[in-house]
Amino acid sequence: xxxxxxxxDKLCSLGxxxxxxxxxxTEFWNSxxxxxxxxxxxxxxxxxxxxxxxxxxxxxxxxxxxxxxAAHETGGNTxxxxxxxxxxxxxxxxxxxxxxxTVLSAHQLATAKVPGKYFGIARCFRYDxxxxxxxxxxxxxxxxxLGDEVNLKTLLGFLEMFAVEIxxxxxxxxxxxxxxxxxxxxxxxxxxxVLGWFELGxxxxxxxxxxxxxxxxxxxxxxxxxxxxxxxMALGLNDLRELFSNDIEGVRLRKAKY
Amino acid sequence: MxxxxxxxxxxxxxxxxxxxxxxLETNLTCGKAELDEKPDTSLPEAERxxxxxxxxxxxxxxxSTAGIARQLRQHANLPSPNGKDANYSSFFSTKEKTRDCxxxxxxxxxxxxxxxxxMTAFVISGKPIxxxxxxxxxxxxxxxxxNYGRKRRSISMGIYRSASITWxxxxxxxxxxxxxxxxxxxxxxxxxxxxxxEHPKGKEYGWILADKSxxxxxxxxxxxxxxxxxxxxxxxxxxxxVGDTDLLVEMTGTDMPTLTLATSIVACDFADxxxxxxxxxxxHPYDTGFGTTITTPFYxxxxxxxxxxxxxxxxxxxxxxxxxxxxxxxxxxxxTVSGGTIEIRPPEYRNDFLHEVDVIEDVMIGMTLDYFxxxxxxxxxxxxxxxxxxxxxxxKNLMVGMGYQEMIFNYLGSGKDYIEKMNLSGTSLGKAxxxxxxxxxxxxxxxxxxxxxxxxxxxxVSGNAVYPHRIFExxxxxxxxxxxxxxxxxxxxxxxxxxxxxxxxNDLASEVSTLLYYxxxxxxxxxxxxxxxxLGRQASVLREGVSVGIFGEIHPAVLENWDIDIPCVAAEFDxxxxx
Numbered sequence: 001x002x003x004x005x006x007x008x009d010k011l012c013s014l015g016x017x018x019x020x021x022x023x024x025x026t027e028f029w030n031s032x033x034x035x036x037x038x039x040x041x042x043x044x045x046x047x048x049x050x051x052x053x054x055x056x057x058x059x060x061x062x063x064x065x066x067x068x069x070a071a072h073e074t075g076g077n078t079x080x081x082x083x084x085x086x087x088x089x090x091x092x093x094x095x096x097x098x099x100x101x102t103v104l105s106a107h108q109l110a111t112a113k114v115p116g117k118y119f120g121i122a123r124c125f126r127y128d129x130x131x132x133x134x135x136x137x138x139x140x141x142x143x144x145x146l147g148d149e150v151n152l153k154t155l156l157g158f159l160e161m162f163a164v165e166i167x168x169x170x171x172x173x174x175x176x177x178x179x180x181x182x183x184x185x186x187x188x189x190x191x192x193x194v195l196g197w198f199e200l201g202x203x204x205x206x207x208x209x210x211x212x213x214x215x216x217x218x219x220x221x222x223x224x225x226x227x228x229x230x231x232x233m234a235l236g237l238n239d240l241r242e243l244f245s246n247d248i249e250g251v252r253l254r255k256a257k258y
Numbered sequence: 259m260x261x262x263x264x265x266x267x268x269x270x271x272x273x274x275x276x277x278x279x280x281x282l283e284t285n286l287t288c289g290k291a292e293l294d295e296k297p298d299t300s301l302p303e304a305e306r307x308x309x310x311x312x313x314x315x316x317x318x319x320x321x322s323t324a325g326i327a328r329q330l331r332q333h334a335n336l337p338s339p340n341g342k343d344a345n346y347s348s349f350f351s352t353k354e355k356t357r358d359c360x361x362x363x364x365x366x367x368x369x370x371x372x373x374x375x376x377m378t379a380f381v382i383s384g385k386p387i388x389x390x391x392x393x394x395x396x397x398x399x400x401x402x403x404x405n406y407g408r409k410r411r412s413i414s415m416g417i418y419r420s421a422s423i424t425w426x427x428x429x430x431x432x433x434x435x436x437x438x439x440x441x442x443x444x445x446x447x448x449x450x451x452x453x454x455x456e457h458p459k460g461k462e463y464g465w466i467l468a469d470k471s472x473x474x475x476x477x478x479x480x481x482x483x484x485x486x487x488x489x490x491x492x493x494x495x496x497x498x499x500v501g502d503t504d505l506l507v508e509m510t511g512t513d514m515p516t517l518t519l520a521t522s523i524v525a526c527d528f529a530d531x532x533x534x535x536x537x538x539x540x541x542h543p544y545d546t547g548f549g550t551t552i553t554t555p556f557y558x559x560x561x562x563x564x565x566x567x568x569x570x571x572x573x574x575x576x577x578x579x580x581x582x583x584x585x586x587x588x589x590x591x592x593x594t595v596s597g598g599t600i601e602i603r604p605p606e607y608r609n610d611f612l613h614e615v616d617v618i619e620d621v622m623i624g625m626t627l628d629y630f631x632x633x634x635x636x637x638x639x640x641x642x643x644x645x646x647x648x649x650x651x652x653x654k655n656l657m658v659g660m661g662y663q664e665m666i667f668n669y670l671g672s673g674k675d676y677i678e679k680m681n682l683s684g685t686s687l688g689k690a691x692x693x694x695x696x697x698x699x700x701x702x703x704x705x706x707x708x709x710x711x712x713x714x715x716x717x718x719v720s721g722n723a724v725y726p727h728r729i730f731e732x733x734x735x736x737x738x739x740x741x742x743x744x745x746x747x748x749x750x751x752x753x754x755x756x757x758x759x760x761x762x763x764n765d766l767a768s769e770v771s772t773l774l775y776y777x778x779x780x781x782x783x784x785x786x787x788x789x790x791x792x793l794g795r796q797a798s799v800l801r802e803g804v805s806v807g808i809f810g811e812i813h814p815a816v817l818e819n820w821d822i823d824i825p826c827v828a829a830e831f832d833x834x835x836x837x
Contacts, residue, residue, distance in 0.1 A: 001654075016641050022746070137670055151574035176619075183616055206616070248716055251663065
């Protein structure tokens, strides 16, 4: 836990404001507002946990619901062609356990300051078999940067900053990536003095279909870094399940390596 | 994200150059691809398989050997394979110009409109198919239809020996009980419905046709069956082997743009490999969105635009329109510039330009990422932690000060742990626990409503640790709440537990009052009757009449459920309410 708190402090010192949110979300904020089409393979029953009861939220705030529906169907006012399908306004209210920290960023867009920098460390849930590298629920560290100076180069600048300041990297590599809600997208890989090369996280500039639907006109950078993996390495562990251990003696004796 | 097996020899011959595996790894990034596994170098080149993982779900054109080779080839400015010009337009039809289909015509039955309405097709010709190419086309079929075609529902593909087919072909809706044929991998004739029930592919994909009164069937002019889409080919016309020349490739489905793009992708792949592509005309009795009669492969994509100033704004660069044009051409598009506007004609095998930003990302990849250097951000913003975070830290420090050890627990668990073992079956607290409708296993079926079961689960497996045990967690829990929009409320809880031979209410009460003293709150304590605690040895803490927490000696029934034989006292507080 103190590892997570130190990451929070570091981000705070870089000018980021913390955000948080509920564990139960709607398809709207978790995926639709992020311009993931409702027919996308990742949105099948086998990726996200849905609630047995209640099944639907009472309502979705306007004008966001209409804006996002329009963006999906025709592009709306976002300058896009859209996905050209019929947006299901009932499905969008379906209650789920949040599957990605980006849902918090989506919420924040609605009330963000410009310029603004926000972050959160959020527990997320994915439909995955639990093993050494996968958990039923896990941490994601996510954030956004809003402002006129946001562009590909400053995006790379932020990633470099996170790599060095938070992960202690001695070398950084950027690779084009893919996320449904950012374009362009970048994956960042880092070299750690002890741990070697690994993928630190992903990022990109939010698609205007996401930002314009929330009423934002400036470019917005979205980024996420893999905290659980880093925590494992900091504690000298190999198995993610050990991070959430029940064993009092084991936890008692654990000490951080860095 | 799809993973493909690529035959090394075929790949490098389509690429037009051989790379070392390290070079390949670097160059694959232009297709957002990664080397998943290097081949076994002890095998000869013709038998080596490179495993590649593709990360872009909007680029189905990359999910084949020819496709990923094509991207790398264009990006590296290498000439097209087979010495030919990479001009696919010679066999593509457009709205303005229809290519000659010869006698290759398909008529579609009107009854298919509500069953599986659309079809596309083309014939490949010119040379016999070899094993690497045949394996690749089977893999492409699987990847496109499964990933892009939503498990064959919106696209399914079939390949047949064209020489054995008598044109024209009918795509018809047939009675599933009176129509039979011999399916692939079988020797007996079966009715269509039998195939769904008994044939392995029928069982796997039968759900697509489950509620239909008639099934789609592809038949030639001599009433020979080609296949029952999307299930299975026939064993006669539908059994393709290495060495066959002239193959018919057809696709059927429910979404015409997706279907047409998939058709174009496969056609371009075969063209790259040196085959001639012969168009096929399909006569639909209803509008497909591209007309009723369509000759495929068909180019339907619309041009996209980007403004040079926006490209440079988003990329933080000062590229000229020539540099942007070159970059986009390396990604396969053709470009014309007029004033400050770049107009992009997408290549035949792509349809992923939804917005200007899609063009801009292509420019980035075309320039390669190395071109862009990181620049330090300047905007000044003040960093802040949430008041709840600061408050929780204060609470944590107080707990550690009192000798408690911090734990972290999962938020998902079983009904047994969260409800039954806690003595909450049938109670209102028990009913307020959030259940998942599609859990992976019953061990992760509920979202925890409280930290207490997590603490007890740790205690129940920690008999080997020296006593006393004093553990706590600050974390979240969720319960039903009718006034919230989601019908649930997420709480920030503090939960702590002492397990010791002399654990008792009075000591706990003094810890609670210490905690509340330092948190500076006015509060009152009243006796409570929570089933998790012993009656008479538990209390609620109220602040302005609202309950903010509960503490007491854990009920022996609960301890027994958890197999704990040492007394425990525990407390739980809602930190949001305390803040």
